[in-house]
Amino acid sequence: MNLYEFEGKNLFAKHGIATPKGVVVWRGDDFKIKYEELGVKEVVVKAQVLSGKRGKNNGIKFCGEANEVAAACEELFANNFHGQYVEAVLIEEKLNITEEHYLSITYDTNAKQPVLIYSASGGMDIEDVAEDKITKKLLDVRNGSIEDRLFANNLWQCFLQEDARVVEINPLVKDKNGQWWAADAKIALDEDAFYRHKEWENLAPRTMLGRLPTEREAAVKKIDEGEGYYRGTAGKYIEMDGDIAVLFSGGGASIANMDALIKTGLRPANYTEYSGNPPREKVYQLAKIVLSKPGLKGLWIAGGVANFTNIAETFNGITDALDEIKPAFPIVVRRAGPHEEDGMRLMQECAQRNNLNIKLFGKETSMSATAQILAEMV
Amino acid sequence: MSILIDKNTQVLVQGITGKEGTKATKAMLDYHTNVVCGVTPNKGGQEVEGKPVFNSIKEAKEKFSGVNVSAIYVPPFAAKAAILEAIENNIPLINIIVERIPIADTAYCLAAAKEKNIKIIGPSSLGLIAPGVGRIGVVGGPLVEEIFIPGPIGIISRSGGMTNELSWQIRQAGLGQSTAIHVGGDLLMGMTYADILRLFEKDDQTKGVVIFGEHGGSFEFEIVDLIKNKGYTKPLAIYVGGKFTNVFPEGINIGHAGAIVGRGQSAAEKESALSAVGVKIAERYEDLANLAKLF
Numbered sequence: 001m002n003l004y005e006f007e008g009k010n011l012f013a014k015h016g017i018a019t020p021k022g023v024v025v026w027r028g029d030d031f032k033i034k035y036e037e038l039g040v041k042e043v044v045v046k047a048q049v050l051s052g053k054r055g056k057n058n059g060i061k062f063c064g065e066a067n068e069v070a071a072a073c074e075e076l077f078a079n080n081f082h083g084q085y086v087e088a089v090l091i092e093e094k095l096n097i098t099e100e101h102y103l104s105i106t107y108d109t110n111a112k113q114p115v116l117i118y119s120a121s122g123g124m125d126i127e128d129v130a131e132d133k134i135t136k137k138l139l140d141v142r143n144g145s146i147e148d149r150l151f152a153n154n155l156w157q158c159f160l161q162e163d164a165r166v167v168e169i170n171p172l173v174k175d176k177n178g179q180w181w182a183a184d185a186k187i188a189l190d191e192d193a194f195y196r197h198k199e200w201e202n203l204a205p206r207t208m209l210g211r212l213p214t215e216r217e218a219a220v221k222k223i224d225e226g227e228g229y230y231r232g233t234a235g236k237y238i239e240m241d242g243d244i245a246v247l248f249s250g251g252g253a254s255i256a257n258m259d260a261l262i263k264t265g266l267r268p269a270n271y272t273e274y275s276g277n278p279p280r281e282k283v284y285q286l287a288k289i290v291l292s293k294p295g296l297k298g299l300w301i302a303g304g305v306a307n308f309t310n311i312a313e314t315f316n317g318i319t320d321a322l323d324e325i326k327p328a329f330p331i332v333v334r335r336a337g338p339h340e341e342d343g344m345r346l347m348q349e350c351a352q353r354n355n356l357n358i359k360l361f362g363k364e365t366s367m368s369a370t371a372q373i374l375a376e377m378v
Numbered sequence: 379m380s381i382l383i384d385k386n387t388q389v390l391v392q393g394i395t396g397k398e399g400t401k402a403t404k405a406m407l408d409y410h411t412n413v414v415c416g417v418t419p420n421k422g423g424q425e426v427e428g429k430p431v432f433n434s435i436k437e438a439k440e441k442f443s444g445v446n447v448s449a450i451y452v453p454p455f456a457a458k459a460a461i462l463e464a465i466e467n468n469i470p471l472i473n474i475i476v477e478r479i480p481i482a483d484t485a486y487c488l489a490a491a492k493e494k495n496i497k498i499i500g501p502s503s504l505g506l507i508a509p510g511v512g513r514i515g516v517v518g519g520p521l522v523e524e525i526f527i528p529g530p531i532g533i534i535s536r537s538g539g540m541t542n543e544l545s546w547q548i549r550q551a552g553l554g555q556s557t558a559i560h561v562g563g564d565l566l567m568g569m570t571y572a573d574i575l576r577l578f579e580k581d582d583q584t585k586g587v588v589i590f591g592e593h594g595g596s597f598e599f600e601i602v603d604l605i606k607n608k609g610y611t612k613p614l615a616i617y618v619g620g621k622f623t624n625v626f627p628e629g630i631n632i633g634h635a636g637a638i639v640g641r642g643q644s645a646a647e648k649e650s651a652l653s654a655v656g657v658k659i660a661e662r663y664e665d666l667a668n669l670a671k672l673f
Contacts, residue, residue, distance in 0.1 A: 002629060051627045107481060109595050109636070112488045112566050127641050141485040163480055165565070188629065193480035195455055208630035229478075238632070251563055251634040252537020255592055255619035256663045259645075262622050271632065275539070276477065304543030307504055307519040308401070337542075338520050363546055366664040 004048040008185030015158040022092035031070040042094040045072040049084035084210040096176040104168035105159045114139040122171035163193035232278030234286040242267025249303025260368035264375040277309040283317025298378045299331040306337025315343040319350035326354045330377035334370040336363035380508030380557045381577040390445045391416040399451035411512035435467040458483040474500030498568025504538035506559040529554015530585035532578040540590040551667035556584040563634025572600035575610040586613035586673030588666040593620030594637040598648040605655040615658040615669035618645040
């Protein structure tokens with residue numbers, strides 16, 4: 001999960017990294033009062049978005065008095081930055097910057113350990129900085145502390161203690177008094193560590209898609225919550241703008257199938273995947289939400305030859321949803337694995353009692369081939 | 379010959395008394411794999427599928443000193459301690475089946491394993507199978523005899539479901555598998571594609587390898603280097619899924635935990651780098667079977 005700049009800066013401050021004096025304002029706040037309470041004249045007013053290039057897209061404004069600040073806040077809240085939803089606005093003391101550097105820690109997946117990345121050329125994407133201007137140092141995750149230079153050890157503490165996947169200060173700035181500040185903050189948390197971070201429950205729901213989560217996305221997320229969260233998952237749903245609903249089994253099959261679906265010219269209404277032998281109830285809830293999107297023209301239920309997922313159990317969840325919704329659009333199913341005969345029989349019976357336009361395939365037909373069959377039916 | 383598993387393999391199951399551990403123990407025994415014992419703290423003295431349960435690996439090794447594989451089936455919050463216990467007890471091959479382990483815990487264990495030259499497969503791995511020899515974990519499930527048959531094709535996959543599906547496509551094309559390995563879909567993994575290709579290179583049974591890859595991460599680029607350095611010289615075909623993710627912003631996760639959309643890591647970029655060193659690229663995953671026929 002990615003954090004907004006102001007959330008990242010709160011964590012930086014907790015770990016001793018200096019951040020400019022600032023205040024967060026929300027929709028409906030009195031921006032002038034908030035600015036006056038801050039007690040700083042020259043400020044930077046920054047849209048809080050999860051990704052995208054704010055600087056290039058007018059998401060950052062410099063102001064020197066209350067009316068100007070209020071107008072800037074109004075404008076930032078009214079706009080989307082390349083489709084990025086503005087959650088909040090950060091009003092912050094303007095620094096007298098003399099140098100802009102770059103400092104981050106993330107995982108080097110090839111080295112299989114964290115890496116500290118530093119450059120004296122900060123303020124732009126690190127991918128755009130020449131290799132010879134970047135220094136990288138691999139870190140051992142078993143070391144509780146590292147050399148303390150330019151907030152490096154503070155950032156290491158933040159990375160370890162907050163279970164982050166990425167912590168980035170860009171730019172790391174030096175002001176005219178020689179003091180160093182984190183002028184921006186980018187943090188991605190490792191969601192699998194949620195059980196040791198109760199405080200994450202207070203973070204507002206979000207998606208990286210640059211908009212608020214849709215009702216359906218929020219509802220699906222709840223399916224996997226609770227004690228057995230790691231036992232069979234059914235909580236993945238991204239709403240897209242097409243009209244073909246999909247219910248895929250398995251992370252790998254799901255991405256191969258999305259590619260295959262798009263190749264046929266069909267447009268997915270969602271990206272959805274369940275895996276790890278989830279119980280009937282979880283699959284039912286997921287299927288019901290997937291089918292609730294208005295304007296659907298087809299449904300593709302597809303998965304590989306399962307290793308251990310019980311096809312009858314998971315298909316029971318899907319037929320429970322089909323019995324309620326009785327879709328009139330074409331449905332194509334491709335699945336195999338344990339209890340496949342029972343699963344296909346359940347699907348067949350469900351089709352008969354609800355008069356569904358459905359075609360069923362087992363492992364003799366590839367998943368991709370059944371996408372083409374759906375394309376011909378729609 | 380197979381890789382990673384053979385007739386001398388002796389498996390210990392950590393978390394053997396849990397639902398998944400018990401199920402996997404049965405699946406391994408059903409496929410002629412020598413599971414010798416299991417470990418669950420405070421449950422020593424019990425039996426699962428006729429195999430003794432110990433409180434610790436240390437106790438287990440006093441009785442079964444030949445244990446050379448541990449398959450780990452514990453909840454994610456208990457994984458780090460379980461993996462470190464296996465490393466401390468010098469088990470040379472550890473297959474981590476556990477899903478959703480925090481990345482920092484995985485990094486910690488991988489660092490500890492590296493110092494002792496211990497091989498780790500996973501996390502989030504379903505296991506591996508050498509047809510006719512045995513399996514670690516539940517790859518193939520109850521339909522294992524329908525899907526797997528000994529043959530010349532090595533299989534590596536980031537996805538458990540696709541390990542099986544791809545093995546089926548290979549079988550349907552009239553070929554068989556030497557060993558099929560699910561390396562897991564996490565951000566960090568123990569043995570990577572390149573590590574496993576080095577083993578397939580030395581394996582006489584394996585004539586060529588097919589890989590199911592995904593967008594995100596940069597493990598495919600290790601293959602490019604390996605081939606350039608002649609560390610792998612047999613035929614290789616790959617499918618890289620996730621081309622559709624180019625419509626999503628950087629940093630978003632689509633699919634497995636390691637499948638994060640990022641610059642320089644897209645499916646298309648990986649394919650062009652691999653193609654340049656002679657790796658055959660499959661347009662659809664099932665095309666891997668057709669490419670394998672030409673090996």
